[in-house]
Amino acid sequence: MTNNIELHQDTRDIQATDAAHHLHPFTNSGALNAKGARVITRADGVYLWDSEGHKILDGMAGLWCVNMGYGRQELVDAAQQQMQTLPYYNTFFQTTHMPAAELAKELASVTPDDLNHIFFAGSGSEAVDTILRLVRQYWVIKGKPYRNIVISRNNAYHGSTLAGTSLGGMGGMHKQGAPLVPGIEHIRQPYWYGEGADMSEEDFGKACAKALEDKILAVGPDNVAAFIGEPIQGAGGVIVPPSNYWAEIQKICNKYDILLAADEVICGFGRTGSWFGSQTLGIKPDIISMAKGMSSGYLPISAVAVGGRIANALIEHDDDFNHGFTYSGHPAAAAVALANIRLMKQENIIDYVANDIGPYFQQQLQEKLADHPLVGRIDGVGLVAGMALVKDKETRELYPEDIDIGTICRDHCFSNGLIMRATGSRMVLSPPLVITRDQVDELCDKARQCLDLTLESARKLGY
Numbered sequence: 001m002t003n004n005i006e007l008h009q010d011t012r013d014i015q016a017t018d019a020a021h022h023l024h025p026f027t028n029s030g031a032l033n034a035k036g037a038r039v040i041t042r043a044d045g046v047y048l049w050d051s052e053g054h055k056i057l058d059g060m061a062g063l064w065c066v067n068m069g070y071g072r073q074e075l076v077d078a079a080q081q082q083m084q085t086l087p088y089y090n091t092f093f094q095t096t097h098m099p100a101a102e103l104a105k106e107l108a109s110v111t112p113d114d115l116n117h118i119f120f121a122g123s124g125s126e127a128v129d130t131i132l133r134l135v136r137q138y139w140v141i142k143g144k145p146y147r148n149i150v151i152s153r154n155n156a157y158h159g160s161t162l163a164g165t166s167l168g169g170m171g172g173m174h175k176q177g178a179p180l181v182p183g184i185e186h187i188r189q190p191y192w193y194g195e196g197a198d199m200s201e202e203d204f205g206k207a208c209a210k211a212l213e214d215k216i217l218a219v220g221p222d223n224v225a226a227f228i229g230e231p232i233q234g235a236g237g238v239i240v241p242p243s244n245y246w247a248e249i250q251k252i253c254n255k256y257d258i259l260l261a262a263d264e265v266i267c268g269f270g271r272t273g274s275w276f277g278s279q280t281l282g283i284k285p286d287i288i289s290m291a292k293g294m295s296s297g298y299l300p301i302s303a304v305a306v307g308g309r310i311a312n313a314l315i316e317h318d319d320d321f322n323h324g325f326t327y328s329g330h331p332a333a334a335a336v337a338l339a340n341i342r343l344m345k346q347e348n349i350i351d352y353v354a355n356d357i358g359p360y361f362q363q364q365l366q367e368k369l370a371d372h373p374l375v376g377r378i379d380g381v382g383l384v385a386g387m388a389l390v391k392d393k394e395t396r397e398l399y400p401e402d403i404d405i406g407t408i409c410r411d412h413c414f415s416n417g418l419i420m421r422a423t424g425s426r427m428v429l430s431p432p433l434v435i436t437r438d439q440v441d442e443l444c445d446k447a448r449q450c451l452d453l454t455l456e457s458a459r460k461l462g463y
Contacts, residue, residue, distance in 0.1 A: 238386025
Protein backbone atom coordinates (compact mmCIF):
# COMPACT_ATOMS: atom_id res chain seq x y z
CA MET A 1 0.00 0.00 0.00
CA THR A 2 1.46 3.36 -1.01
CA ASN A 3 1.74 5.65 1.98
CA ASN A 4 0.53 9.26 2.08
CA ILE A 5 4.05 10.71 1.83
CA GLU A 6 4.63 8.83 -1.43
CA LEU A 7 1.21 9.88 -2.71
CA HIS A 8 1.95 13.54 -2.09
CA GLN A 9 5.39 13.23 -3.69
CA ASP A 10 3.90 11.57 -6.78
CA THR A 11 1.33 14.36 -6.99
CA ARG A 12 4.00 17.07 -6.85
CA ASP A 13 6.10 15.34 -9.48
CA ILE A 14 3.20 14.95 -11.88
CA GLN A 15 2.07 18.54 -11.28
CA ALA A 16 5.58 19.80 -12.01
CA THR A 17 5.78 17.81 -15.24
CA ASP A 18 2.30 18.98 -16.21
CA ALA A 19 3.15 22.64 -15.55
CA ALA A 20 6.36 22.38 -17.55
CA HIS A 21 4.83 20.87 -20.69
CA HIS A 22 1.03 20.65 -20.76
CA LEU A 23 -1.22 23.45 -22.02
CA HIS A 24 -4.75 22.70 -20.80
CA PRO A 25 -7.98 23.50 -22.68
CA PHE A 26 -10.10 26.43 -21.49
CA THR A 27 -7.61 27.21 -18.74
CA ASN A 28 -5.60 30.12 -17.34
CA SER A 29 -2.30 28.26 -17.59
CA GLY A 30 -0.33 30.58 -15.32
CA ALA A 31 -2.88 30.35 -12.53
CA LEU A 32 -3.17 26.58 -12.86
CA ASN A 33 0.59 26.07 -12.82
CA ALA A 34 0.88 28.09 -9.64
CA LYS A 35 -1.85 26.03 -8.00
CA GLY A 36 -1.08 22.62 -9.48
CA ALA A 37 -3.53 20.48 -11.43
CA ARG A 38 -5.58 17.82 -9.66
CA VAL A 39 -4.25 14.45 -10.76
CA ILE A 40 -6.89 11.81 -11.48
CA THR A 41 -5.50 8.29 -11.28
CA ARG A 42 -8.36 5.82 -11.69
CA ALA A 43 -12.12 5.48 -12.03
CA ASP A 44 -14.90 2.95 -11.58
CA GLY A 45 -18.65 3.23 -12.09
CA VAL A 46 -19.56 6.83 -11.24
CA TYR A 47 -16.49 7.50 -9.10
CA LEU A 48 -13.00 8.91 -9.63
CA TRP A 49 -9.93 8.79 -7.39
CA ASP A 50 -7.15 11.36 -7.37
CA SER A 51 -3.46 10.91 -6.57
CA GLU A 52 -4.10 11.90 -2.96
CA GLY A 53 -6.54 9.02 -2.54
CA HIS A 54 -9.72 11.12 -2.50
CA LYS A 55 -12.89 9.49 -3.86
CA ILE A 56 -15.00 11.79 -6.03
CA LEU A 57 -18.52 11.31 -7.39
CA ASP A 58 -18.38 12.39 -11.02
CA GLY A 59 -21.54 14.42 -11.48
CA MET A 60 -20.48 15.40 -15.01
CA ALA A 61 -19.69 11.97 -16.54
CA GLY A 62 -16.30 13.31 -17.58
CA LEU A 63 -17.33 16.01 -20.03
CA TRP A 64 -20.96 14.92 -20.48
CA CYS A 65 -19.67 11.73 -22.09
CA VAL A 66 -19.05 8.68 -19.85
CA ASN A 67 -22.67 7.58 -20.17
CA MET A 68 -22.11 3.91 -19.36
CA GLY A 69 -19.79 4.65 -16.46
CA TYR A 70 -16.13 3.93 -15.91
CA GLY A 71 -14.54 0.49 -15.98
CA ARG A 72 -16.80 -1.25 -18.50
CA GLN A 73 -14.81 -4.30 -19.52
CA GLU A 74 -16.99 -4.80 -22.60
CA LEU A 75 -15.67 -1.56 -24.08
CA VAL A 76 -12.08 -2.29 -23.11
CA ASP A 77 -12.34 -5.72 -24.77
CA ALA A 78 -13.82 -4.22 -27.94
CA ALA A 79 -10.86 -1.84 -28.24
CA GLN A 80 -8.30 -4.57 -27.54
CA GLN A 81 -9.76 -7.04 -30.02
CA GLN A 82 -9.94 -4.46 -32.79
CA MET A 83 -6.41 -3.22 -32.08
CA GLN A 84 -5.15 -6.78 -32.52
CA THR A 85 -7.03 -7.27 -35.80
CA LEU A 86 -6.91 -3.91 -37.58
CA PRO A 87 -5.64 -1.06 -35.41
CA TYR A 88 -6.01 1.55 -38.14
CA TYR A 89 -6.99 2.12 -41.70
CA ASN A 90 -8.60 5.12 -43.31
CA THR A 91 -11.93 5.37 -45.09
CA PHE A 92 -10.58 7.47 -47.96
CA PHE A 93 -9.78 6.03 -51.41
CA GLN A 94 -13.03 4.06 -51.80
CA THR A 95 -12.17 1.89 -48.78
CA THR A 96 -14.11 0.74 -45.74
CA HIS A 97 -13.78 -1.77 -42.91
CA MET A 98 -16.21 -3.75 -40.79
CA PRO A 99 -16.30 -1.54 -37.66
CA ALA A 100 -17.16 1.62 -39.63
CA ALA A 101 -19.80 -0.10 -41.79
CA GLU A 102 -21.39 -1.89 -38.84
CA LEU A 103 -21.36 1.23 -36.67
CA ALA A 104 -23.04 3.25 -39.42
CA LYS A 105 -25.78 0.61 -39.59
CA GLU A 106 -26.15 0.55 -35.78
CA LEU A 107 -26.39 4.33 -35.60
CA ALA A 108 -29.04 4.35 -38.32
CA SER A 109 -31.07 1.99 -36.12
CA VAL A 110 -31.31 4.57 -33.32
CA THR A 111 -31.32 7.92 -35.12
CA PRO A 112 -34.68 9.66 -35.65
CA ASP A 113 -36.73 9.50 -38.86
CA ASP A 114 -34.67 9.18 -42.06
CA LEU A 115 -31.27 10.20 -40.64
CA ASN A 116 -29.78 7.01 -42.06
CA HIS A 117 -26.50 8.12 -43.64
CA ILE A 118 -23.47 8.56 -41.38
CA PHE A 119 -20.32 10.64 -41.83
CA PHE A 120 -17.60 9.93 -39.24
CA ALA A 121 -15.24 12.36 -37.56
CA GLY A 122 -13.13 12.44 -34.41
CA SER A 123 -14.76 15.00 -32.10
CA GLY A 124 -17.93 17.00 -31.60
CA SER A 125 -16.20 20.07 -32.99
CA GLU A 126 -15.28 18.18 -36.16
CA ALA A 127 -18.86 16.95 -36.48
CA VAL A 128 -20.17 20.51 -36.27
CA ASP A 129 -17.61 21.63 -38.88
CA THR A 130 -18.96 18.83 -41.07
CA ILE A 131 -22.51 20.10 -40.65
CA LEU A 132 -21.42 23.54 -41.81
CA ARG A 133 -19.72 22.06 -44.88
CA LEU A 134 -22.64 19.76 -45.69
CA VAL A 135 -25.47 22.29 -45.45
CA ARG A 136 -23.57 24.78 -47.58
CA GLN A 137 -22.62 22.10 -50.13
CA TYR A 138 -26.25 20.98 -50.28
CA TRP A 139 -27.33 24.39 -51.54
CA VAL A 140 -24.42 24.49 -54.00
CA ILE A 141 -25.64 21.18 -55.43
CA LYS A 142 -29.16 22.61 -55.65
CA GLY A 143 -27.84 25.51 -57.72
CA LYS A 144 -28.17 28.09 -54.94
CA PRO A 145 -24.64 28.73 -53.63
CA TYR A 146 -25.80 32.08 -52.28
CA ARG A 147 -27.78 30.23 -49.61
CA ASN A 148 -24.81 30.03 -47.26
CA ILE A 149 -25.81 31.88 -44.08
CA VAL A 150 -26.20 29.70 -41.00
CA ILE A 151 -28.11 31.06 -38.01
CA SER A 152 -27.19 30.05 -34.48
CA ARG A 153 -27.89 31.41 -30.98
CA ASN A 154 -26.22 33.55 -28.38
CA ASN A 155 -24.60 31.52 -25.58
CA ALA A 156 -24.60 28.42 -27.76
CA TYR A 157 -21.61 26.08 -27.68
CA HIS A 158 -20.79 24.18 -30.86
CA GLY A 159 -17.15 23.28 -30.26
CA SER A 160 -13.86 25.16 -30.21
CA THR A 161 -12.50 24.82 -33.75
CA LEU A 162 -12.72 28.01 -35.76
CA ALA A 163 -16.00 26.93 -37.36
CA GLY A 164 -17.39 25.68 -34.04
CA THR A 165 -16.39 28.91 -32.29
CA SER A 166 -18.01 30.95 -35.06
CA LEU A 167 -21.24 28.97 -34.93
CA GLY A 168 -21.26 29.14 -31.15
CA GLY A 169 -22.45 32.28 -29.46
CA MET A 170 -19.99 32.72 -26.60
CA GLY A 171 -18.44 36.17 -26.48
CA GLY A 172 -15.31 35.10 -24.62
CA MET A 173 -14.50 32.62 -27.37
CA HIS A 174 -15.30 35.09 -30.14
CA LYS A 175 -12.82 37.59 -28.71
CA GLN A 176 -10.02 35.06 -29.08
CA GLY A 177 -11.05 33.69 -32.47
CA ALA A 178 -11.31 36.70 -34.77
CA PRO A 179 -11.63 36.90 -37.66
CA LEU A 180 -14.41 34.34 -37.49
CA VAL A 181 -15.96 32.31 -40.28
CA PRO A 182 -18.22 34.64 -42.29
CA GLY A 183 -21.86 33.99 -43.07
CA ILE A 184 -22.94 33.14 -39.52
CA GLU A 185 -25.62 35.07 -37.64
CA HIS A 186 -26.84 34.80 -34.05
CA ILE A 187 -30.19 35.29 -32.34
CA ARG A 188 -31.33 35.31 -28.71
CA GLN A 189 -31.26 32.14 -26.62
CA PRO A 190 -34.47 30.67 -25.13
CA TYR A 191 -33.42 31.22 -21.49
CA TRP A 192 -36.71 32.12 -19.83
CA TYR A 193 -35.49 32.31 -16.20
CA GLY A 194 -32.62 34.66 -17.04
CA GLU A 195 -34.09 36.68 -19.90
CA GLY A 196 -37.85 36.21 -19.89
CA ALA A 197 -38.61 39.19 -17.63
CA ASP A 198 -42.36 39.23 -16.93
CA MET A 199 -43.36 37.12 -19.93
CA SER A 200 -44.97 33.70 -19.55
CA GLU A 201 -42.80 30.80 -20.67
CA GLU A 202 -45.10 30.22 -23.65
CA ASP A 203 -44.96 33.84 -24.77
CA PHE A 204 -41.21 33.87 -24.30
CA GLY A 205 -40.86 30.70 -26.37
CA LYS A 206 -42.77 32.36 -29.19
CA ALA A 207 -40.70 35.53 -28.90
CA CYS A 208 -37.42 33.60 -29.12
CA ALA A 209 -38.66 31.68 -32.15
CA LYS A 210 -39.80 34.93 -33.76
CA ALA A 211 -36.22 36.16 -33.40
CA LEU A 212 -35.30 33.48 -35.92
CA GLU A 213 -37.92 34.64 -38.39
CA ASP A 214 -36.86 38.25 -37.90
CA LYS A 215 -33.24 37.35 -38.63
CA ILE A 216 -34.24 35.34 -41.72
CA LEU A 217 -36.16 38.30 -43.07
CA ALA A 218 -33.33 40.70 -42.21
CA VAL A 219 -30.68 38.78 -44.16
CA GLY A 220 -33.10 37.54 -46.84
CA PRO A 221 -34.70 34.07 -46.87
CA ASP A 222 -32.95 33.15 -50.12
CA ASN A 223 -29.58 33.63 -48.41
CA VAL A 224 -30.12 31.30 -45.45
CA ALA A 225 -28.87 27.71 -45.54
CA ALA A 226 -29.72 26.41 -42.07
CA PHE A 227 -30.49 27.02 -38.43
CA ILE A 228 -28.44 25.10 -35.85
CA GLY A 229 -29.18 24.57 -32.17
CA GLU A 230 -28.68 22.13 -29.32
CA PRO A 231 -32.02 20.64 -28.22
CA ILE A 232 -30.98 21.65 -24.70
CA GLN A 233 -28.02 24.03 -24.43
CA GLY A 234 -25.34 22.20 -22.48
CA ALA A 235 -22.18 24.22 -21.91
CA GLY A 236 -24.33 27.35 -21.92
CA GLY A 237 -25.69 26.25 -18.54
CA VAL A 238 -28.25 23.54 -19.35
CA ILE A 239 -30.83 25.89 -20.81
CA VAL A 240 -34.08 23.95 -21.28
CA PRO A 241 -36.25 25.94 -23.70
CA PRO A 242 -39.96 26.60 -23.17
CA SER A 243 -42.05 23.62 -24.25
CA ASN A 244 -43.42 25.38 -27.35
CA TYR A 245 -40.07 26.73 -28.57
CA TRP A 246 -38.92 23.96 -30.88
CA ALA A 247 -42.33 23.50 -32.49
CA GLU A 248 -42.27 27.19 -33.41
CA ILE A 249 -38.70 26.94 -34.71
CA GLN A 250 -39.69 23.94 -36.84
CA LYS A 251 -42.59 25.86 -38.38
CA ILE A 252 -40.32 28.75 -39.33
CA CYS A 253 -37.69 26.50 -40.89
CA ASN A 254 -40.38 24.74 -42.90
CA LYS A 255 -41.95 28.03 -43.95
CA TYR A 256 -38.71 29.36 -45.44
CA ASP A 257 -37.33 25.98 -46.61
CA ILE A 258 -34.33 26.25 -44.26
CA LEU A 259 -32.43 23.18 -43.15
CA LEU A 260 -32.67 22.38 -39.44
CA ALA A 261 -29.50 21.08 -37.79
CA ALA A 262 -29.54 19.69 -34.25
CA ASP A 263 -26.27 19.57 -32.34
CA GLU A 264 -26.72 16.37 -30.32
CA VAL A 265 -23.15 16.13 -29.01
CA ILE A 266 -24.36 16.47 -25.41
CA CYS A 267 -28.01 15.45 -25.65
CA GLY A 268 -27.41 12.29 -27.69
CA PHE A 269 -27.23 8.67 -26.50
CA GLY A 270 -29.76 8.64 -23.69
CA ARG A 271 -28.97 11.81 -21.78
CA THR A 272 -32.56 13.14 -22.03
CA GLY A 273 -34.33 9.77 -21.80
CA SER A 274 -34.40 9.16 -25.57
CA TRP A 275 -31.65 8.13 -27.91
CA PHE A 276 -31.45 11.76 -28.99
CA GLY A 277 -32.65 15.04 -27.51
CA SER A 278 -34.50 15.76 -30.75
CA GLN A 279 -36.86 12.88 -29.95
CA THR A 280 -37.44 14.12 -26.40
CA LEU A 281 -38.21 17.67 -27.54
CA GLY A 282 -40.14 16.78 -30.70
CA ILE A 283 -37.63 18.15 -33.23
CA LYS A 284 -37.41 16.75 -36.78
CA PRO A 285 -33.93 17.78 -37.95
CA ASP A 286 -32.44 17.37 -41.41
CA ILE A 287 -29.01 16.64 -39.95
CA ILE A 288 -27.51 16.01 -36.51
CA SER A 289 -24.06 15.92 -34.94
CA MET A 290 -23.12 13.39 -32.26
CA ALA A 291 -20.07 12.46 -30.18
CA LYS A 292 -19.38 12.09 -26.41
CA GLY A 293 -21.84 9.38 -25.30
CA MET A 294 -21.43 7.63 -28.66
CA SER A 295 -18.44 5.72 -27.21
CA SER A 296 -19.02 6.73 -23.58
CA GLY A 297 -15.81 8.71 -24.01
CA TYR A 298 -13.64 5.58 -24.04
CA LEU A 299 -12.14 6.51 -27.42
CA PRO A 300 -12.59 9.74 -29.41
CA ILE A 301 -15.16 9.45 -32.20
CA SER A 302 -18.02 11.51 -33.58
CA ALA A 303 -20.46 11.40 -36.45
CA VAL A 304 -23.01 13.34 -38.43
CA ALA A 305 -26.29 11.63 -39.27
CA VAL A 306 -27.64 12.97 -42.54
CA GLY A 307 -31.28 12.83 -43.59
CA GLY A 308 -32.50 11.77 -47.00
CA ARG A 309 -32.91 15.28 -48.37
CA ILE A 310 -29.22 16.13 -47.98
CA ALA A 311 -27.81 12.61 -48.41
CA ASN A 312 -29.63 11.91 -51.66
CA ALA A 313 -28.50 15.22 -53.15
CA LEU A 314 -24.91 14.42 -52.18
CA ILE A 315 -25.05 10.84 -53.48
CA GLU A 316 -26.69 11.77 -56.77
CA HIS A 317 -24.27 14.65 -57.38
CA ASP A 318 -21.52 13.40 -59.69
CA ASP A 319 -18.60 14.91 -57.77
CA ASP A 320 -16.47 14.39 -54.66
CA PHE A 321 -17.40 15.87 -51.29
CA ASN A 322 -13.97 17.20 -50.42
CA HIS A 323 -14.10 16.88 -46.66
CA GLY A 324 -12.90 14.34 -44.13
CA PHE A 325 -10.35 13.45 -41.47
CA THR A 326 -7.50 10.99 -41.05
CA TYR A 327 -9.43 9.32 -38.25
CA SER A 328 -12.89 9.32 -39.84
CA GLY A 329 -14.34 5.96 -38.83
CA HIS A 330 -11.18 4.90 -36.95
CA PRO A 331 -11.61 1.12 -36.58
CA ALA A 332 -10.80 0.87 -32.86
CA ALA A 333 -12.93 3.88 -31.94
CA ALA A 334 -15.76 2.57 -34.14
CA ALA A 335 -15.55 -0.87 -32.51
CA VAL A 336 -15.86 0.70 -29.05
CA ALA A 337 -18.81 2.87 -30.12
CA LEU A 338 -20.50 -0.16 -31.65
CA ALA A 339 -20.03 -2.13 -28.42
CA ASN A 340 -21.25 0.85 -26.41
CA ILE A 341 -24.53 1.19 -28.32
CA ARG A 342 -25.17 -2.54 -28.14
CA LEU A 343 -24.45 -2.45 -24.40
CA MET A 344 -26.94 0.39 -23.98
CA LYS A 345 -29.57 -1.68 -25.77
CA GLN A 346 -28.75 -4.80 -23.78
CA GLU A 347 -29.10 -2.97 -20.45
CA ASN A 348 -32.21 -0.98 -21.50
CA ILE A 349 -30.50 2.27 -20.57
CA ILE A 350 -32.92 4.49 -22.48
CA ASP A 351 -35.89 3.12 -20.55
CA TYR A 352 -33.94 3.34 -17.28
CA VAL A 353 -33.24 7.05 -17.83
CA ALA A 354 -36.73 7.85 -19.14
CA ASN A 355 -38.80 6.00 -16.57
CA ASP A 356 -36.68 5.35 -13.51
CA ILE A 357 -33.44 7.15 -12.70
CA GLY A 358 -34.15 10.30 -14.76
CA PRO A 359 -37.43 11.17 -12.99
CA TYR A 360 -35.87 10.25 -9.64
CA PHE A 361 -32.86 12.49 -10.30
CA GLN A 362 -35.06 15.46 -11.24
CA GLN A 363 -37.35 14.86 -8.24
CA GLN A 364 -34.46 14.69 -5.76
CA LEU A 365 -32.90 17.86 -7.13
CA GLN A 366 -36.16 19.70 -6.58
CA GLU A 367 -36.80 18.23 -3.14
CA LYS A 368 -33.29 18.56 -1.75
CA LEU A 369 -31.83 21.62 -3.47
CA ALA A 370 -34.51 23.90 -4.92
CA ASP A 371 -35.33 25.53 -1.57
CA HIS A 372 -31.71 26.49 -0.89
CA PRO A 373 -31.22 30.27 -0.52
CA LEU A 374 -28.68 30.27 -3.38
CA VAL A 375 -30.81 28.36 -5.88
CA GLY A 376 -33.13 30.42 -8.03
CA ARG A 377 -34.42 27.64 -10.25
CA ILE A 378 -33.46 24.14 -11.35
CA ASP A 379 -34.13 23.03 -14.93
CA GLY A 380 -33.55 19.58 -16.29
CA VAL A 381 -34.61 16.59 -18.35
CA GLY A 382 -33.53 12.99 -17.84
CA LEU A 383 -30.01 13.00 -16.41
CA VAL A 384 -29.01 16.56 -17.20
CA ALA A 385 -29.77 19.60 -15.04
CA GLY A 386 -28.76 23.18 -14.46
CA MET A 387 -29.35 25.44 -11.48
CA ALA A 388 -29.18 29.21 -11.36
CA LEU A 389 -27.26 30.61 -8.38
CA VAL A 390 -28.78 33.90 -7.28
CA LYS A 391 -28.22 36.52 -4.61
CA ASP A 392 -31.96 37.09 -4.22
CA LYS A 393 -34.49 34.39 -5.07
CA GLU A 394 -37.44 36.80 -5.23
CA THR A 395 -35.91 39.29 -7.69
CA ARG A 396 -33.61 36.80 -9.49
CA GLU A 397 -30.72 39.17 -8.75
CA LEU A 398 -27.38 37.59 -9.61
CA TYR A 399 -24.12 37.97 -7.73
CA PRO A 400 -21.74 40.47 -9.36
CA GLU A 401 -19.28 38.93 -11.79
CA ASP A 402 -16.26 39.81 -9.68
CA ILE A 403 -17.26 37.28 -7.00
CA ASP A 404 -17.53 34.42 -9.57
CA ILE A 405 -20.05 32.52 -7.47
CA GLY A 406 -20.06 29.53 -9.81
CA THR A 407 -16.32 28.94 -9.50
CA ILE A 408 -16.54 29.22 -5.71
CA CYS A 409 -19.23 26.54 -5.71
CA ARG A 410 -17.31 24.32 -8.13
CA ASP A 411 -14.19 24.48 -5.96
CA HIS A 412 -16.16 23.57 -2.83
CA CYS A 413 -17.61 20.61 -4.74
CA PHE A 414 -14.21 19.34 -5.83
CA SER A 415 -12.89 19.68 -2.27
CA ASN A 416 -15.82 17.69 -0.91
CA GLY A 417 -15.95 14.70 -3.23
CA LEU A 418 -18.24 15.92 -6.02
CA ILE A 419 -17.75 17.17 -9.55
CA MET A 420 -20.38 19.75 -10.45
CA ARG A 421 -19.49 22.13 -13.26
CA ALA A 422 -19.87 25.91 -13.22
CA THR A 423 -20.92 27.82 -16.33
CA GLY A 424 -21.04 31.41 -15.22
CA SER A 425 -23.54 31.62 -12.38
CA ARG A 426 -25.16 28.31 -13.30
CA MET A 427 -24.15 24.93 -11.88
CA VAL A 428 -24.68 21.96 -14.15
CA LEU A 429 -24.94 18.21 -13.63
CA SER A 430 -24.75 15.37 -16.13
CA PRO A 431 -23.91 12.13 -14.27
CA PRO A 432 -23.30 8.74 -15.90
CA LEU A 433 -26.54 7.14 -17.04
CA VAL A 434 -25.81 4.07 -14.92
CA ILE A 435 -25.99 6.05 -11.66
CA THR A 436 -28.18 4.39 -8.98
CA ARG A 437 -30.79 5.94 -6.70
CA ASP A 438 -28.46 5.69 -3.71
CA GLN A 439 -25.78 7.48 -5.69
CA VAL A 440 -28.25 10.19 -6.72
CA ASP A 441 -29.02 10.67 -3.02
CA GLU A 442 -25.30 10.95 -2.30
CA LEU A 443 -24.88 13.47 -5.12
CA CYS A 444 -27.70 15.66 -3.82
CA ASP A 445 -26.44 15.51 -0.23
CA LYS A 446 -22.94 16.55 -1.33
CA ALA A 447 -24.37 19.30 -3.53
CA ARG A 448 -26.41 20.67 -0.63
CA GLN A 449 -23.32 20.75 1.58
CA CYS A 450 -21.35 22.58 -1.10
CA LEU A 451 -24.14 25.12 -1.64
CA ASP A 452 -24.02 25.82 2.10
CA LEU A 453 -20.27 26.34 1.92
CA THR A 454 -20.66 28.59 -1.12
CA LEU A 455 -23.21 30.77 0.67
CA GLU A 456 -20.87 31.00 3.66
CA SER A 457 -17.99 32.04 1.36
CA ALA A 458 -20.14 34.70 -0.30
CA ARG A 459 -21.10 36.14 3.07
CA LYS A 460 -17.47 36.25 4.18
CA LEU A 461 -16.75 38.28 1.03
CA GLY A 462 -19.43 40.76 2.07
CA TYR A 463 -22.29 39.58 -0.18
